[in-house]
Amino acid sequence: MxxxxxxxxxxxxxxYMRNRRYIRYMLREVTCVFIGLYAASLTVGLVRLAQGPGxxxxxxxxxxxxxxxxxxxxxxxxxxxxxxxxxxxxxxxxRIPRGDDFVPGPAIISAHYIIWGVVSLVFLLxxxxx
Amino acid sequence: xxQRQITFEILRYDPETESEPRFQAYCxxxxxxxxxxxxxxxxxxxxxxxxxxxxxxxxxVCGSCGMMINxxxxxxxxxxxxxFPNGGSIRVEPLTHFPIERDLxxxxxxxxxxxQAVKPYVxxxxxxxxxxxxxxxxxxxxxxxxxxxxxINCMLCYAACPQYALAxxxxxxxxxxxxxxxxxxxxDHGRPQRQEVVAAHEGVWExxxxxxxxxxxxxxxxxxxxxxxxxIASTVDWYLEHLMPWRRK
Numbered sequence: 001m002x003x004x005x006x007x008x009x010x011x012x013x014x015x016y017m018r019n020r021r022y023i024r025y026m027l028r029e030v031t032c033v034f035i036g037l038y039a040a041s042l043t044v045g046l047v048r049l050a051q052g053p054g055x056x057x058x059x060x061x062x063x064x065x066x067x068x069x070x071x072x073x074x075x076x077x078x079x080x081x082x083x084x085x086x087x088x089x090x091x092x093x094x095r096i097p098r099g100d101d102f103v104p105g106p107a108i109i110s111a112h113y114i115i116w117g118v119v120s121l122v123f124l125l126x127x128x129x130x
Numbered sequence: 131x132x133q134r135q136i137t138f139e140i141l142r143y144d145p146e147t148e149s150e151p152r153f154q155a156y157c158x159x160x161x162x163x164x165x166x167x168x169x170x171x172x173x174x175x176x177x178x179x180x181x182x183x184x185x186x187x188x189x190x191v192c193g194s195c196g197m198m199i200n201x202x203x204x205x206x207x208x209x210x211x212x213x214f215p216n217g218g219s220i221r222v223e224p225l226t227h228f229p230i231e232r233d234l235x236x237x238x239x240x241x242x243x244x245x246q247a248v249k250p251y252v253x254x255x256x257x258x259x260x261x262x263x264x265x266x267x268x269x270x271x272x273x274x275x276x277x278x279x280x281x282i283n284c285m286l287c288y289a290a291c292p293q294y295a296l297a298x299x300x301x302x303x304x305x306x307x308x309x310x311x312x313x314x315x316x317x318d319h320g321r322p323q324r325q326e327v328v329a330a331h332e333g334v335w336e337x338x339x340x341x342x343x344x345x346x347x348x349x350x351x352x353x354x355x356x357x358x359x360x361x362i363a364s365t366v367d368w369y370l371e372h373l374m375p376w377r378r379k
Contacts, residue, residue, distance in 0.1 A: 004145035005229035005237045010295040022292055025340040089341060092355035093362060100270045
């Protein structure tokens with residue numbers, strides 16, 4: 001009897017289409033692109049601010065335009081999805097001892113939401129929105 | 131007891147006569163309480179004695195009967211036929227990401243090598259003699275690693291892990307979960323010996339945290355959690371080593 005194992009090739013570019021889990025993972029990863037783009041836009045804003053009121057006004061007009069608003073809205077949506085999907089897996093990485101057991105996962109996830117809320121509130125207060 | 135006819139589409143491969151696998155359909159009269167493994171045993175005993183597959187305990191303990199069932203890595207002894215849609219056929223394939231030895235039997239060599247590489251056994255600081263007595267452990271110390279000790283080496287997590295498919299050098303979920311199990315054991319002092327494998331690129335850093343390994347694990351071991359915890363521990367090691375070089379032994 002001879003051995004002749006058969007190797008099944010995995011598609012290198014479309015592997016994530018095989019399974020709903022993989023698609024969900026790719027979605028979580030891809031959303032960071034929008035967060036990166038929004039961070040780049042904010043950096044451009046800082047440069048424009050340093051260049052003077054005229055340049056700043058052009059930047060503000062740009063981000064207030066319908067396409068600028070649409071981009072901000074998309075970035076916000078993706079940032080929320082990204083944050084929520086990561087918050088939901090934090091208990092896997094954080095094993096916090098409590099007595100003879102560990103802090104339950106839902107408590108760790110809730111703590112992240114609370115910190116997120118508090119930090120957002122502080123920023124909104126600092127910016128004078130609230 | 132009700133009985134229903136179910137068609138099983140099974141991936142067959144004969145390395146001596148075939149160049150690639152093919153599906154073969156079998157119609158099996160399944161009892162209500164049957165699992166897929168029962169159907170495979172029925173086929174083997176009554177329809178086609180040439181069908182090859184691994185199994186042993188029939189109770190989700192031995193980890194031998196892992197296979198792809200309708201595209202999902204599952205233990206065939208834990209996959210009840212009544213849980214699959216009525217009227218549809220059930221597709222059974224060997225665990226994906228592994229070479230096929232024959233029919234539903236896969237080549238396990240790569241997994242065995244990786245398992246061996248992480249030294250999955252207690253490495254005590256000082257070996258005790260019989261006169262020294264047993265290694266003692268409190269229930270709290272046991273609880274630290276117990277979940278990770280439930281692994282039955284069924285390799286479902288490797289079949290679920292896309293990273294293992296794309297980067298075959300990846301040590302993989304089960305071997306890393308077992309590494310974590312021994313690192314957390316109060317009787318063990320082998321972490322420095324395992325760290326070379328764990329902290330390497332093919333170790334924990336190859337994991338992109340898809341999390342599929344933990345979702346398919348039949349024993350709720352949570353390899354994804356173990357790997358993320360080891361990433362944190364390795365990062366702490368790196369910072370301590372660079373920020374406090376005097377700590378280095």
